[in-house]
Amino acid sequence: MAQDYNLQDVVRSTQLWRNKVAKVAKNHKEVKFAIADEDEHSHLLAEFGLDDSGEEINIACYGPDGKKYPMEPREEWEDDEVEENITKMKKGKLTPHLKSQPIPKRQDSPVKTVVGKSFDKIVKDKSKDVLIELYAPWCGHCKQLEPIYKELATKFKKEKNLVIAKMDATANDVPEAFKAEGFPTIYFAPSDNKENPVKYSGGRTVDDFMKYLKEHATVAFKGKDEL
Structure with a gap:
């Protein structure tokens, strides 16, 4: 029974977030929205620098410039907060995440x-x-x-x-x-x-x-x- 309960809980949670996303998406028809399972798409979390966020729900988006914009991890998200972040991204007011190795301290090679x-x-x-x-x-x-x-x-x-x-x-x-x-x-x-x-x-x-x-x-x- 516990297993069934957990499954139902996951389904309810997924549907809740699907509804939240759908509500925001209505105001941004030029933006594509998607919901993904973090276990199946863990590489996406890493791409956005969210793999160590520790939160169950992570939100991020690709901008029209191809850059990646993760939203600051938090335990809960309200509709208006998601809306606000997407609006900021569209106006260029969010800082994109950049995957990068450390800048070399020395460049001894000709390459x-x-x-x-x-x-x-x-x-x-x-x-x-x-x-x-x-x-x-x-x-x-x-x-x-x-x-x-x-x-x-x-x-x-x-x-x-x-x-x-x-x-x-x-x-x-x-x-x-x-x-x-x-x-x-x-x-x-x-x-x-x-x-x-x-x-x-x-x-x-x-x-x-x-x-x-x-x-x-x-x-x-x-x-x-x-x-």
Whole structure:
């Protein structure tokens, strides 16, 4: 009987929240609403930084910009509180959650390590062209590329207007314009057009990369003839 009672309790709770969400959704028809079981979708809690909230009910939303907006964990939520948070999100008054590894204290390698919190500062620096590899630690092709990519970065290390970088796309949030559907995915972000990076689709030898960078660099390389 206890098991049946618990099941009924869960059903009632789910229906209660379904009704709450439906009520708020009527006022925000351009926003998609969903209810998910946290055990079946635990990865979503982690994506929003809510996996350790300790609360039975967690609320979060994706903004129109693709960013993630978790609402501050609390034991109970009222309809008007959910309404208020969604309105703030639409007006850009909520702070998005950004999944990020710690920013490296040192950058000794010629290949600069980028994380979620340093992405804008490094990749969107309008004074520099940036070639960035989005990789996964378990990816075999990424491991094969690593020595080639490092050699490439070494050859260009004296070029102040060019950055060769990499980011673990499984541990850091990637901006929508730099979306990675497979690994490695490489983008070239020119200094004069950071909002429209170009996905690299050429060969993966050092010479292939060098030829591409020479052709697409927005600032001529000082040692271009020697490279």
